[in-house]
Amino acid sequence: MKRTLLESASLVWLFCGLAATTAAVCQEEAKEDSGFKEMELFTEVLETIRQGYVDSDKVTYEKLINSALEGMLASLDPHSQFMQPKVFDQLKRHTDSTYEGIGVTISTKNEVLTIVTAREDGPAAKSGVLPGDQILKINDQLTEDLGMEEAVNLLRGRPGESLKLTIRRPATQKLHEFEMKREVIKQSSVEDVRLLDSRLTAPYRMGYARILQFSEPTAEELADALDELEQQGMDAFVLDMRNNPGGLLGSAIDVCGEFVKAGTVVLTTEGKPGSGEIKVYRTSAEKKRRERDYPLAILVNHSSASGAEVVSGALQDLKRCIVVGETTFGKGSVQSIIPIGEGKAIRMTTAKYYTPSHRTIHENGVVPNIVATLTPTQEQQLAEWFSRDTLSPEERQRAENFTDPQLVRAVDAMKGALVYAKTLAKEKPSGDPAPAPAPAAGGKPAPEAKPTEKTSDQPADKASAKPAKTNEEAPKPAAAQPDKPTTPEKPETPAPSPPR
Structure with a gap:
């Protein structure tokens, strides 16, 4: 009995000691991160700069605090980033269908x-700039000395103004200089909608479309494109992002x-650990036109980011598509x-x-099911x-x-x-639909939370162009290529005949 009492007393003393130690550690950490000491240091440095710096016009409180x-x-x-009024105003106007x-x-x-x-229709691409190029200079000003907002301001400007970029191409480690003139850039969303060349896809008919960016009409434009392709007898679809x-x-x-299916969880956003800020995004029944159960492939590369990674990562996890190409950019955060x-x-x-x-997209990207890389050429x-x-x-x-x-x-x-689905359909009793399989990375399910309204990770430009709906053949038998896009500026013209 005495031994039991002694052991219980020892345990109580141990737990009390651990609790006291933990509390002391927490208090010490809170004290260390209280900010008072650091604010005192900041104020001291601020006043030292104001009193001793040689150019008094550079050390006003406004300039120093803004820089900090x-x-x-x-x-x-x-x-x-910290945005000055000019930059913030540009951001608010960035939802326009055009920009300079x-x-x-x-x-x-x-x-x-x-x-x-x-x-591809912008001055940079016309002059030879490629996705992935590293900008070293903008008009002879080193970018390592620039913040993001300064770089954006230097790249933008009035139409007709000249700009020079010095870039390094990582694939070759070569330096290039490109000169161009700023233009009014018209935004677009879904392009190159068509059936692929039958010489490549036979005995099937495969649809193709490109999403250049995600703006307000993108989903509706894509649905229109899918409807048109389905009327042409499409068996499978390739979505190029x-x-x-x-x-x-x-x-x-x-x-x-x-x-x-409507109501499917496709994305979860989670805030600071411990904040409880978890949002679950589900597909909408109101915006879904019909079920589309044919096989789907999604093309991605190192410059597929943000919304493109949301779509490819979600459909890959849900075993609804096969992702082909390269690991994506890895921009999976909400600002x-x-x-x-x-x-x-x-x-x-x-x-x-x-x-x-x-799976977290941020800094990891989406890894394709089928890796297919391109050479610099x-x-x-x-x-x-x-x-x-x-x-x-x-x-x-x-x-x-x-x-x-x-x-x-x-x-x-x-x-x-398609071959697998056909084989599976033969093995199943009549009346059972044959699924269109696709591999996907597994993992634990996303945490549930109440659905919330949709938000944007960043403002995007509205698209005004409607997708081209054509059934043209690519010019080369070895592989089908996207046909000429329809743009608001130029009417659609027929693609050239295949070389004989």
């Missing part, structure tokens, strides 16, 4: 300013909804814009994306093919001879899925 805020936000991640610039999307990758996408930088999150969710008065604002990362199997040829509408007749003829290895792999995968 810029550094504070920039140190968090490449997507967080050179047609590129930029981000910081491995601490280097990198071109995520270059619109290479060089897609993302856009409106709600639009990406609606695109997922075209291929899965909130918080106004702070006087026309200023801060843009801050507040959550991260998680796929249905709870093939990357250039693909960019020329996408921008063929802007090329001279001689250059267009050369571009039409390009064989797209990634598209060929996607078509082969769809043929396999």
Whole structure:
């Protein structure tokens, strides 16, 4: 009895000791991170600079505090920033269907300013800039000394103004200089809608479309394209999201909804650990036109980011598609814009994306089921093919001879899925639908939470162009290529006949 009492007393003393130690540690950590000591240091440095710096006009409180805020936000991640009134105003106007610039999307990758996408109809792509190029100088100004907002401001400008970029191409480690003139860039969303060349897809009919970015009408444009292709007898579909930088999150969710049942969880966003900020995004029954159960392949590359990663990652996890290409960019975070008065604002990362199997996209990207890479030469040829509408007749003829290895792999995968589905249908009793299988990465289910309204990870431009609905053949028997896109500026013209 005495021994038992002694043991109990020892345990109580041990637990009390651990609790006291834990409390002391927590108090010490709270004391260390209280901020008072650091604020005192900040104030001391601020006043020292104001009193001793040689140029008094550079050390006003406003300039010093703004610089401190810029550094504070920039140190968090490449997507967080302090925005002065001019930048904040540009961001609010970024939802327009046009903007002035050179047609590129930029981000910081491995601490280097990198071109995520270059619109094929923009000045940058026309001059030879490729996605993945690293910007070293903008008009002879080193980018390592620039913040993100400064770089964006230097790239934008009035139409007709000249701009020079010095870039390093990682694939070859060569330096290039490109000169271009800023233009009014018109946004578009879904393009190159068509049936692929039957010489590549026989004995099946396979549809193809490209999503350039996710804007408000994207899901509706894609649904229109799918309806048209289905009327033409499409057996499988290839969705090309290479060089897609993302856009409106709600639009990406609606695109997922075209291929899965209404109410399916396709994305979860989770905020700071312990905050309880968990949002679950499900596909909408209201925006879904009909069930589409044919096999689906999605093409991605190193410049597929944000919304493109949401769609490919979700449909891959749900075993609804086969992802073909390269590991994506890895931009899977949500930024909130918080106004702070006087026309200023801060843009801050507040959550991260998680796929249905709870994979995190941020800094990891989506790994394709079928890896298909392009050489630097093939990357250039693909960019020329996408921008063929802007090329001279001689250059267009050369571009039409390009064989797209990634598209060929996607078509082969769809043929396999169709053969498997046909075989499975024979083995099943009549009346049971044959699924269109696709491999996907497994994982634990995403945490549940109440559905919330759709938000955007970043503002995106509205698209005004409708998809081209054609049934043209690609010019090269070895592989089908996207036909000439329809744009608001130029009417559709028939593709050239295949070479004899």
